[in-house]
Amino acid sequence: MIKIDNLVKSFGAKRAVDGISFTVERGEVLGFLGPNGAGKSTTMRMITGFMPPTEGTVSVGGYDVVESPLPAKRLIGYLPENAASYPDMTVEGFLNFAAELRGLSGAARRKALHRVVELCFLDSVLHQSIDTLSKGYKHRTCLAQALIHDPDVLIMDEPTDGLDPNQKHEVRNLIRDLGRNKAIVFSTHILEEVDSACTRAIIIDRGKIVANGTPEELRAMSELAGAVTLQARGATAERLSELGRVEKLNGAFRVYPKDKARAPQLAQEVVELVNLHGWKVEGMYSERGELDEVFRRITLPDTVKK
Amino acid sequence: MRIVLTIVKRELASYFNSPVAYVFLVIFLLLTGFFTFTAGSFFERGEASLAAFFGWHPWLYLVLVPAVGMRLWAEERRSGTLELLLTMPVAPWQAIVAKFLASWIFIGVALALTFPAIITVNILGDPDNGMIVAGYLGSFFLAGAYLAISCMTSAMTRNQVVAFILSVVLCLFLILAGFNPVTDLLTRWANPAVVDTVAAFSVVTHYDGFQRGVIDLRDLAFFLSVIGFALFATGVIIRGHRAG
Numbered sequence: 001m002i003k004i005d006n007l008v009k010s011f012g013a014k015r016a017v018d019g020i021s022f023t024v025e026r027g028e029v030l031g032f033l034g035p036n037g038a039g040k041s042t043t044m045r046m047i048t049g050f051m052p053p054t055e056g057t058v059s060v061g062g063y064d065v066v067e068s069p070l071p072a073k074r075l076i077g078y079l080p081e082n083a084a085s086y087p088d089m090t091v092e093g094f095l096n097f098a099a100e101l102r103g104l105s106g107a108a109r110r111k112a113l114h115r116v117v118e119l120c121f122l123d124s125v126l127h128q129s130i131d132t133l134s135k136g137y138k139h140r141t142c143l144a145q146a147l148i149h150d151p152d153v154l155i156m157d158e159p160t161d162g163l164d165p166n167q168k169h170e171v172r173n174l175i176r177d178l179g180r181n182k183a184i185v186f187s188t189h190i191l192e193e194v195d196s197a198c199t200r201a202i203i204i205d206r207g208k209i210v211a212n213g214t215p216e217e218l219r220a221m222s223e224l225a226g227a228v229t230l231q232a233r234g235a236t237a238e239r240l241s242e243l244g245r246v247e248k249l250n251g252a253f254r255v256y257p258k259d260k261a262r263a264p265q266l267a268q269e270v271v272e273l274v275n276l277h278g279w280k281v282e283g284m285y286s287e288r289g290e291l292d293e294v295f296r297r298i299t300l301p302d303t304v305k306k
Numbered sequence: 307m308r309i310v311l312t313i314v315k316r317e318l319a320s321y322f323n324s325p326v327a328y329v330f331l332v333i334f335l336l337l338t339g340f341f342t343f344t345a346g347s348f349f350e351r352g353e354a355s356l357a358a359f360f361g362w363h364p365w366l367y368l369v370l371v372p373a374v375g376m377r378l379w380a381e382e383r384r385s386g387t388l389e390l391l392l393t394m395p396v397a398p399w400q401a402i403v404a405k406f407l408a409s410w411i412f413i414g415v416a417l418a419l420t421f422p423a424i425i426t427v428n429i430l431g432d433p434d435n436g437m438i439v440a441g442y443l444g445s446f447f448l449a450g451a452y453l454a455i456s457c458m459t460s461a462m463t464r465n466q467v468v469a470f471i472l473s474v475v476l477c478l479f480l481i482l483a484g485f486n487p488v489t490d491l492l493t494r495w496a497n498p499a500v501v502d503t504v505a506a507f508s509v510v511t512h513y514d515g516f517q518r519g520v521i522d523l524r525d526l527a528f529f530l531s532v533i534g535f536a537l538f539a540t541g542v543i544i545r546g547h548r549a550g
Contacts, residue, residue, distance in 0.1 A: 048393040051548050073395040080393070084386030088323050089316070100312040101394045145390070 001026050001061055001075075001153050001183035002047060008055035009042050009207075016042045018207035019056070026152065029179035031198035031215075032187040035299050039207040040187040041081050044157050047185065048078045060153055074102070077151035079159055083142035087131035091122055091141050094130060095148060102149040116144040119174065135162045143171070147178075154178060156186040160193060172197045191291040194218075205299040215291070222289030223297070226263025228270050229254045229287060232279040239277060243269050252283070309396055310404040317408030327412070334370055334416045341366060342423065354431025359423050360441045360517050364481050364510055367452050372473040374413060375456025376466045378405050379544070383464040392548070402540050406457050406533075413449045417442065437519035444516020447529035448509055452477050454536035461543040477509075480532075484508025 002024040009017040017039040024030045034040050045051040047058050049065040049072060058065045063072035085094055095116065099109045117123055120140040125133055130141060139162060146154060159175065160168045168190075175184060175197045188194070194201045194215050201218055203211040211218055219225060230240070231252035240246045240255050243266065247254040255270060257263040267286050274281055321327040338359065342348050346358030382388040391401055427433045452473070459472035482488045484505040492501045505511050509532075512525040 045389070050389050050393050070395045070397065073393060076393070078390075078393045080386060080389045082386055084390050086316070086320065086387055087385070088320050093316075093319070097312065097316050098394070101309060101396060103308075103395070142390075 002185065003059045004043075004047065004056070005058075006056040007043065007046060007053050007058065009039070009046060009051065010054045015207050017046070017053075020204065020207070020209055021056075022202060022209070022212065024183045024185055026183050027180060028200060029175060029184045029186070029198045031194045031201040032185055032204070033189075033191070033194065033201055033295065034187075034204040036189075038204045038299070040204065041157055043204070044078075044155050044185065044187065048076055048155050049073055074149075075151055076153045076155060077146035077149065079143050079146045079154075079156040081157040082161075083139045085130050085138060085142050085145070088129060090127055090129050091133070091137075091144075092126045094141060095144055098145040099148050104149060112148050112150070115150075116147045119147060120144040121170075136164060136167050139163060140167075152182055154182050154184045154186075156184070158188060159186050160188065160190065168193075191295060194291060203295060203298060210298045211294070218294055219289035219291055221298075222291070222294045223256070224287045224293060225289030226260060226266060227254050227256045227287040228266050229283075229285045230270055230274070230281070231283040232274060232281045234277065234279040235274075239273065240270075243273065254287075309400045310407070313391075313396070313401060313404035314408045314411070317405055318411060321408070321412050330370070330374065331416050331419065334366075335419060337366055337370070338362075338420055338423075354427055354433040356423060356427055356433070356438050356441055357517065359420070360445055363445050363448060364513060367449050368474060368477050368481065371413065371449055371452035372456045372459075372470045372477065374409050375453045375473060376460050376469040378409060378457050379461040379540070380464050380466045380469045383461075383547070388544075392544075398541055398544060402457070402537055402544070406454060406537055409457075410450050410453055413453065414446060417446060417449070434519060437517075440516045440519045440521050443521065444513050444525070447516075447526065448513050451480070451509055451529050451532040451536075454533040454540075455480075458536045458540045458543065461540045461547075480507065480509045482508070484511035 004023070005021050007017055007020045008015060020039075020043060022030070032040050032043070042051065046053045047060065047065070049058075049069045052066055060072040061075045063075070065072040086097075089097065092113070095113050096109065099105075099112055104112050117126060120143055122137070122140060122144055125137050125141075130138060133141065139159075143156075143159065146156070156175075160171050163171060172193055175186060178184060179197070179199065186197075198215060200212070200214055202209055203218070211221065229249065229252055235253060237246045237248060237253055240253050243255050244258045245256045247256070255266065257266045267284075270284070341362035342356075342359040346362060348358040351358060379388070382391065392398060424435075424438060427438075428435075455476050456469065456473040459476065460466070460469040462472065463469050485508070489501055489505055492504065509529075512528045515522050515525045
């Protein structure tokens with residue numbers, strides 16, 4: 001549905017987006033990660049046709065967004081950063097406005113309005129003017145606007161920004177449900193969202209893609225992935241160090257595999273060692289790796305890295 | 307066309323939902339009243355015409371029209387709704403024309419509310435109503451020209467005050483180019499062809515025709531081309547922002 005090829009955006013001498021390529025198919029939810037200023041919003045603005053790319057192409061549903069912007073835009077629902085909306089309008093007025101611009105009228109418009117109001121829980125504020133709403137409601141109003149024409153492609157810039165934990169949870173579930181038959185791209189700073197909503201994640205840094213894979217694949221890039229944490233009476237770092245590098249934690253030991261290829265057998269080896277010395281095990285975990293460690297390692301500037 | 311209508315409707319609703327619109331209407335009507343009857347010495351003239359009323363419009367609009375137009379794009383940019391609007395299946399020209407039309411209609415409403423002036427002059431005497439119609443038409447187009455310029459300056463900045471000042475300066479230039487004290491000054495050292503050319507750019511030159519009851523196609527063409535040019539420039543400026 002979305003095909004991005006060697007996308008570049010320069011602001012003066014600065015290349016905010018520097019040669020990004022990826023595709024998103026129907027049924028995929030792509031999480032777009034990266035530090036502030038990495039080029040996430042700029043990329044999304046180019047996908048939605050708000051900014052023309054300096055170089056490269058974006059096509060949505062087969063339409064080039066620069067060559068044929070209107071058919072491409074009809075396929076897209078967009079939740080911009082900060083969820084902008086017209087403060088002087090009521091929620092109902094705003095959604096009707098969006099529906100009319102999307103070419104919905106009469107019964108179709110009423111049906112669409114009803115659907116998104118239910119989906120985004122806006123029933124109670126329908127006749128309130130937007131500037132009197134709390135941030136969470138404003139956000140959902142703008143989200144409802146993006147969903148009103150049931151788009152095939154959904155682009156969301158930080159959809160959970162400024163929501164409380166319950167609302168975050170709702171929005172993530174919504175994204176996951178919608179993702180079954182749409183192509184979705186959303187950006188976020190919150191790594192757990194990648195786990196709970198995405199089928200794939202891309203990490204970008206200074207305008208370039210630095211990682212691209214399923215959440216599992218990304219996590220496997222973590223140094224921690226495959227390590228075994230053991231809490232057992234009698235255990236000593238000396239004995240464990242036969243298996244690999246040992247790190248002392250608060251009352252426990254973490255063993256890192258000597259190389260990643262041996263990681264799958266590590267737990268078994270630890271168990272054998274435990275049995276051999278008769279240690280009393282209180283807890284033992286195989287680490288899956290942490291996304292935020294991966295994120296930090298690949299997006300920190302080289303000078304900050306240890 | 308439906309898209310344009312939808313946006314016009316939204317813009318108009320947003321004018322009339324805010325108290326600013328009513329404040330504007332009241333100030334507009336008070337000022338036209340003051341200029342017509344006090345500064346324009348409507349009664350002392352002893353003639354049944356609205357010359358005193360229309361004569362002040364270029365100056366009155368100089369301050370009031372930019373006040374209507376300044377928010378058009380500056381506000382959209384500041385609040386981020388520009389991104390929303392332009393990522394809808396809306397061509398930029400549709401948005402530009404629609405927003406311009408909406409505020410022009412708003413000023414048209416303000417102008418229409420001056421109807422008591424027509425009634426007054428008809429009760430007091432026997433005016434040439436054709437001339438009054440031409441006067442209103444000229445006034446409406448004059449407001450349109452100022453408004454298109456405000457639209458352009460509004461697209462240049464996200465600060466409404468800056469947009470206001472810029473458009474006052476530009477509109478002032480359009481008045482002064484044909485303002486008698488200025489043209490007199492120019493004739494002292496420039497040859498008449500140059501003076502006429504400069505004066506031809508002035509709204510006053512073209513506005514005066516309407517006040518004499520003459521609807522000249524050339525005058526209409528002037529106002530329409532100022533509007534067309536300014537709206538085109540608005541499109542270029544907005545595209546410039548998006549290109550970054």
